Amino acid sequence: MKFRIAGIAAIVAIAAVTVSQFTQPTSSQTLKISGPFEYSSQDLSKDGYMFTRMQVVESLVAINKKGQVEPQLAVAWTVSPDDLEWTFDIREGVTFHDGEKLDAAAVKLALENAMAKPGVIKRAPISEIVANGNQLTLRLSKPYNPMLSVLAHYTVAIASPSSYNEEGTSTSLAGTGPYKIAELVPPHKIHVTRNEGYWGSKAKIENVEYLAGHRAESRALLAQTGQADIVYTLDPASIAPLQQTENVDVVSESIPRTILLKLNNEHPYLNSYQTRQALSLALDRTGISKQIIRMPGSEAYQLFAPSLGAWHIEAFAQTSRDIAKAKSLLASQGWQQNDQGMLEREGKPFVVNLTTYSDRPELPVVATAIQAQLKEVGIQVDISIDNSSAIPAKHQDGTIELALVARNFGATVDPLALLLKDFAEHKGSDWGPTNWSSEEFSALLSRLSATKDRADYQQQAQQASQILAQEMPLIPITFYTQLVAVNKKVGNFSFDPFEINYRISEMTLND
Template sequence: MKKLAALALLSISALLIWTFVPSKETEPTTLNISGPFEFTDQDLSKNGYLFTRLQVVEALTAIDKSGNVTPLLAKEWTTSDNNLRWEFTIRPDVIFHDGSPLTAQAVQTSLSHALKKPGVLKRVPIKEISASDNLLVIELSQPYRPLLAVLAHYTAAIAAPGSFDQQGNVAELSGTGPYKIQELQAPHKAHVIKNNEYWGKNASIEHVHYLAGHRSESRALLAQTGQADLVYTLDPASIDVLESTKNVELVMESIPRTILIKLNNEHPFLDHSDVRQAISLALDRTGISKQIVRVPGSEAYQLFAPSLGAWHIDTLEQTQRNIDQAKTLLAGQGWQENEEGILSREGKTFDITLTTYSDRPELPIVATAIQAQLKEVGIHVNVSIDNSSAIPSKHKDGTLEMALVARNFGTTADPLALLIRDFASHKGSDWGPMNWSSEEFSNLLERLSVEPNQEQYNQMTQEASSILAEEMPLIPVTFYTQLVAVNERVNHFSFDPFEINYRISEMTIND
């Protein structure tokens, strides 16, 4: 059986390599990228992350390397005194890939379609979007502080009017970016080519191939053999091998993503903050950080990484692992160990399922470690490794008990927009909290969304983060580090911590 498994893995790896071998003619001007995420179609609300990363589509605003909002397709903007009317001057002389011009009307059409789809834009209190000459006007029903950061999100990227069919679905995506689509083979392969009519600085690399593959070991092999120039989201188990691989540099970059435990806060075993705090106290974050994530110091005792500025609490006490305190909190909720060492209450054992997925290869390993650690306080955890789609599905039908996920709080430069969506209702969101709400926290979010004063804003973000640290509707485990294998033939590689853009147009090939 072991031989068969090994042969199967070799076959999968060989298939991935075969699909990635560039032709002799294009090899010097071709960049090959591999990542874990598949795509289904050209719908920006579902798969826009791929098309912004490959620089096919662009948004009105962008996030620079310091996390600041900068102009992109919007050359500049102004706001009214009451912050309800925003006027964006659309950059002139920009042409979509289908040859049509970028106009304020084209932007209005694209954003109007986006408003009808899932995405962060849908949560903005937009009253009306209109176009006049080269001005796009967004009128709000109430002030909304994170608007500019939201407009940089991939679901708000601008597509040409001709991209949409009569139902408003994207039939043939045409953007304004330095690359345009040559061929798509969902769910695994995408080929984009340089856009010679780009309005900004032209890219150097002619062809870019993207290949999705769930198996981290197969993607690591692509890096080892030189068949992929950039390989994103690698397994920590690949670190030693790749660091010793000739012609490959392993880049480790901190990003505002947190590995956390999502809980059904109305589950009868989990519906008290003391139980959630006990689970937190039982976690050996230092062990996970050093032995699994392989980034010492990445332990997370709060949801927001230091890169998220005012939302990170610098003075928060780090509650180290404390098994005795965890057991005391659980006993206070009526849980006592039975003869088998498992907690029991009113004839029911503390038996819970933790669901996770292998798209991010470290998650199943972390889940197994959590299983062993919670067993020490008498909690029996069943680990279920499923597709990532199982998390939102089980959230919706109410069957989710606990889930281990990697939550990106940096989809916008300010996480406020994401939090407003996540905590919009007691039921929560697919990747956010589940069945938890706090009147105090909700009031803070409402005030934050309209607060113009930065000092006051910073004070309220600290209050909001403190509530989440005390109540723990989501239990943080570690802050995330992105592992990227970079072949030496790639020059000027840089990493976008907000994962909007692969920055391919800034790179060159050294052959």
């Protein structure tokens, strides 16, 4: 009992410290948001998702609540008959937060800076960008269907020319959004205030603060005590007590994000699809879905959730755990059980390291379950819990073996643009595959990029998904459900399943 009391006291203390970092109330309304993610810069290629969510920066186009592309800073666009020129009419009468005028030249600079950095637009076949007054033209070297969804991505948001330093990195961010930056305290705090000169409908709430907090239990306590109005990315254990809290609603939203195992496909123990299939068959996804995620039916035997349409395989073969088949596949790769029931090959044990991060509170718990489940087939998994930045770092330096991550395949609505980036080279990408490539798969992606016919697109997307399901360069675990605590004084709350925009300008505060 003493341990339990001490643990609760520690959580309360952490929550108190977290709350103290929120600005003290003023005469104006302030919406207080908490989430797990920190930021380190104003560079849109790294941390732009925080500034699109806080509605500081906007893009040429946006994704509406139906998942469709709609005008934002571009009011209209046309495409040439050969699909090689995209011409955008830039919205007139818009100014950046620093007072500078939005025009095609400012958009061109922002896009060129984005193309020079990691991001989805880097792989778009743009050969030239031409600015002429309030008209911007993108000239392509070949047709590229995902162009509009790419232009909605946070890495391609439009900032004022004054935002960028000589290297093209945004260091003093001025956007066009309904909120402008009032205070930044990296890595935890963002304070934005209403942009009174906004071109569209003005925000209802004057001030909004975001405060990062890694511990899920402390963030849930902020919601319970009313010290945060909206808390994103709750852990499942927090649901029951929050549902019993009188002034809080718990919102559950399915999103096109998949919890998956990222593998080094050139690791000597993981470099065959038979071994990767064995790992997949050894996993008890139903148990993870019910007992850890606490979302029955969220099991993922393929990478793409049903909401991703053409990429989701309706009649998928594997729908349950199969230990016997897993062991048979491992034996076919030369692995034999020793006296302790663990696998060995040529005198070496099957031991791999799994890295995950606590930014998403369920991941360390899922990692522990995977560790126990793979032990049943004789595989020893050592777990390293780190910050989320460890995943791209280990990918880049080649030390990654296994990693448990949550990947948003709907960041560009249709995953094609993301896949073109992830699979552009054999090394893969920070959050995508590692050291895997397929000529057939690459050819399919290339054809999909230029395919207009919906039926042909569906057929080719299904073929691409089947290849990933067979080769398993990434092993899916569960589809993701976002859990959000919302104080009842917040009006007009809605959740963006593509995680681009917190939609705070639409909300109201009713004290």
